[in-house]
Amino acid sequence: MIAGLVDTLVTLAALLAAHSSVLLADTLKTFLEFVAVMLAWVAIRRISKGGGKTYEYGLDKLENLSSLFVGLLMFCCLTVIMISAVKSIMHPGHISGAGIWISMIAQVVYGVINGWLWLKNRRLAIESNSPLMSSQARLFFTRTFGNVFILLSLLLSISLSGFSWSAYIDPAASLVIAASILIGALGIFSSSIYDLLDRTLEESDQMLILRELAHHFDEYSNLHGIRSRRAGSLAFVEIFLEFSPERSVAEVQKVIDAIRQNLEKQIPGARVAIALTDRPEA
CATH class of the missing domain: 1.20.1510.10 (Cation efflux protein transmembrane domain)
Structure with a gap:
């Protein structure tokens, strides 16, 4: 300067x-x-x-x-x-x-x-x-x-x-x-x-998200939505998943942690939040 x-x-x-x-x-x-x-x-x-x-x-x-x-x-x-x-x-x-x-x-x-x-x-x-x-x-x-x-x-x-x-x-x-x-x-x-204007992530990053969800496809019962946006160098990702009521909290948390950690490694500056829901996210 x-x-x-x-x-x-x-x-x-x-x-x-x-x-x-x-x-x-x-x-x-x-x-x-x-x-x-x-x-x-x-x-x-x-x-x-x-x-x-x-x-x-x-x-x-x-x-x-x-x-x-x-x-x-x-x-x-x-x-x-x-x-x-x-x-x-x-x-x-x-x-x-x-x-x-x-x-x-x-x-x-x-x-x-x-x-x-x-x-x-x-x-x-x-x-x-x-x-x-x-x-x-x-x-x-x-x-x-x-x-x-x-x-x-x-x-x-x-x-x-x-x-x-x-x-x-x-x-x-x-x-x-x-x-x-x-x-x-x-x-x-x-x-x-x-x-x-909170544009969604680039297509390459969205493909990484979908690929990770596909990798854990058998671990959850339904996908109710994905939201993403950028704020400076950070990328915020919200994923709404439904799990079988028969699964324990520990089992569900293990899946959530795996998805979140893998995405945050693959997408620079990613902050991933995964919410449990039984209905489509508006």
């Missing part, structure tokens, strides 16, 4: 010392990313403390809310970048100022840092199945792509400054960065909104 703050200050200094629409886009994008990382840090700290008695199911949906806010910030950044790029296309001009050289050095340094953070967060997202970590991985990929692309656009603008058409390289690069931000924002919205 400290590195993000320093990156924001460096890009702001480069913008103030130069005339370039792509540096304006870079400054806004970097500020957006710093705020996103800060929100993720705050959300993780709050979730780790638990929900207490007020939020007995935990605060894992805070991950989804934080991701949605990141997406909204990305759309705001996208709008500003596109407006700046259109203005530069309508009134073209060559980039200039000492800030260009400051920015190129910064792009190299932070390109390496962001690339490493992208790989790290992608690994964590796969291991924890967390939407927050997934949004962070996409965010750092966007940052790495932006560093490389901005560096190339600045180098091309300077080396080809003798040609009049090179004035369009700067705004064109801004539009490409805007497109990468749009793709990242759409991915964040698609993964977070559905979870906030």
Whole structure:
């Protein structure tokens, strides 16, 4: 997070010392990313403390809310970048100022840092199945792509400054960065909104549930329903089973424990609850 703050200050200094629409886009994008990382840090700290008695199911949906806010910030950044790029296309001009050289050095340094953070967060997202970590991985990929692309656009603008058409390289690069931000924002919205609406688990996870129930088919007399939803990195599964009244409580509990333990091993972040009932669950 400290590195993000320093990156924001460096890009702001480069913008103030130069005339370039792509540096304006870079400054806004970097500020957006710093705020996103800060929100993720705050959300993780709050979730780790638990929900207490007020939020007995935990605060894992805070991950989804934080991701949605990141997406909204990305759309705001996208709008500003596109407006700046259109203005530069309508009134073209060559980039200039000492800030260009400051920015190129910064792009190299932070390109390496962001690339490493992208790989790290992608690994964590796969291991924890967390939407927050997934949004962070996409965010750092966007940052790495932006560093490389901005560096190339600045180098091309300077080396080809003798040609009049090179004035369009700067705004064109801004539009490409805007497109990468749009793709990242759409991915964040698609993964977070559905979870906030309590969408059922993915088909692959539902198949695991059905396979486990089929494995214990002879142990219960009827299946009256299955409900599932996600909350951040957690997956809540409710299964309603009917058992023969002739079976003892100990026998029924043994079956329930086996189903629950197997599902929680197979589905990352699963919290399985199995209820006894003799009627279909509404």
